Amino acid sequence: MLCRIVQQQLSDAEKVDKQDDSPVTVADYGAQVLVAWALSRVDPDTRLSMVAEEDSASLKDPSGAAMLQRITDIVNSVVVEAGGEPLTGDDVIALIDLGQSAGGPAGRHWVLDPIDGTRGFVGMRQYAVCLGMLQDGEVELGVLGCPNLPQDLITDEDGGAAAASRSGEAGRGCLFLAHRGAGAYAADLWDAAAPLQRIRVNDVADNSGARFMESFESRHSDHSFTGQVARLMGVTLPPLRMDSQVKYGLLSRGDASIFMRFPPPSYREKIWDHCAGFVIVEEAGGRVTDAGGARLDFSRGRWLDLDRGIVAGPPRAHAALLTAVAAAEAARAAAGAGSSGS
Numbered sequence: 001m002l003c004r005i006v007q008q009q010l011s012d013a014e015k016v017d018k019q020d021d022s023p024v025t026v027a028d029y030g031a032q033v034l035v036a037w038a039l040s041r042v043d044p045d046t047r048l049s050m051v052a053e054e055d056s057a058s059l060k061d062p063s064g065a066a067m068l069q070r071i072t073d074i075v076n077s078v079v080v081e082a083g084g085e086p087l088t089g090d091d092v093i094a095l096i097d098l099g100q101s102a103g104g105p106a107g108r109h110w111v112l113d114p115i116d117g118t119r120g121f122v123g124m125r126q127y128a129v130c131l132g133m134l135q136d137g138e139v140e141l142g143v144l145g146c147p148n149l150p151q152d153l154i155t156d157e158d159g160g161a162a163a164a165s166r167s168g169e170a171g172r173g174c175l176f177l178a179h180r181g182a183g184a185y186a187a188d189l190w191d192a193a194a195p196l197q198r199i200r201v202n203d204v205a206d207n208s209g210a211r212f213m214e215s216f217e218s219r220h221s222d223h224s225f226t227g228q229v230a231r232l233m234g235v236t237l238p239p240l241r242m243d244s245q246v247k248y249g250l251l252s253r254g255d256a257s258i259f260m261r262f263p264p265p266s267y268r269e270k271i272w273d274h275c276a277g278f279v280i281v282e283e284a285g286g287r288v289t290d291a292g293g294a295r296l297d298f299s300r301g302r303w304l305d306l307d308r309g310i311v312a313g314p315p316r317a318h319a320a321l322l323t324a325v326a327a328a329e330a331a332r333a334a335a336g337a338g339s340s341g342s
């Protein structure tokens with residue numbers, strides 16, 4: 001709800017000042033504080049170990065005082081409504097700092113991306129609040145809150161209308177959740193009493209009918225390489241380009257059957273960008289691996305160690321993906337060798 005309020009304010013303010021991206025900062029921090037606050041409240045006697053994206057350094061600086069006040073105010077509007085005591089600025093900093101855990105293979109760690117898809121949030125597109133739970137190195141729980149995502153299957157060819165945000169519009173707002181061994185589910189994000197619906201990946205028999213997903217931002221994933229892989233797989237539909245882990249939700253629900261992410265070689269993936277989505281896809285019957293076929297390993301701390309990129313899909317499509325990636329790389333290497341020799 002906090003994120004939805006801020007995104008709405010952002011769309012109103014956009015007409016005034018396009019350069020001011022401080023509202024998104026308020027929402028990133030605000031969501032991180034609220035999740036840490038809610039988890040601490042459930043289990044007040046245990047100090048949470050949390051691996052989260054945001055840190056409080058800039059808020060501790062005197063120049064961050066006004067921002068800290070804005071965050072505290074908006075967080076308190078939600079805390080008070082939930083029956084809690086208002087938080088002070090120091091409480092807010094302490095809750096943000098819970099997110100500095102190093103994670104690792106032992107014990108319980110909550111993994112949080114308070115707003116995944118920040119570019120989508122600012123651009124009035126898709127974003128997600130993403131929370132996972134690691135227990136002794138394995139992802140046991142995952143939750144994705146997707147305020148702008150259509151509740152119905154996406155049927156338009158390129159998903160363009162679905163990718164764009166319709167904040168507050170009826171039929172938008174999905175919650176995806178999974179508990180290892182107990183399946184993956186979807187529900188109406190705005191209705192806590194809504195029934196959970198079991199979801200499954202869609203293992204299409206013929207890739208020509210498959211839809212593939214990738215980042216909206218070409219800086220985050222090489223669109224030309226993924227297009228080449230899709231062609232080699234026989235995919236004919238245009239890509240569905242969306243921000244954030246909503247893509248893992250859509251894969252789990254069967255809106256699309258192929259997910260690819262090939263960032264620049266120097267980029268290191270963070271665990272909070274994939275943790276919640278990973279267990280949801282696996283519990284929906286899918287696979288999520290690096291381009292070499294190794295299952296993602298969240299037990300190594302705040303980062304993932306990957307071979308090139310990430311590919312995901314139902315078992316049959318996933319196997320076809322690994323083959324096509326290898327073929328696309330071989331073709332690229334051959335073309336590179338050819339051009340350097342000429």
Ligand SMILES: Nc1ncnc2c1ncn2[C@@H]1O[C@H](COP(=O)(O)O)[C@@H](OP(=O)(O)O)[C@H]1O
Nearest residue numbers: 115116117118119215219220243244263264267
């Ligand atoms: N050059 C890059 N390559 C790959 N991922 C990047 C990137 N720069 C940022 N990202 C990550 O991509 C995430 C968004 O994923 P997607 O591309 O699927 O929308 C960002 O999460 P945040 O928005 O939480 O910062 C960020 O962590």
Ligand SMILES: [Mg+2]
Nearest residue numbers: 113116117273
């Ligand atoms: Mg992220």
Ligand SMILES: [Mg+2]
Nearest residue numbers: 053113115116
């Ligand atoms: Mg984020």
Ligand SMILES: [Mg+2]
Nearest residue numbers: 053115117118
């Ligand atoms: Mg970020």
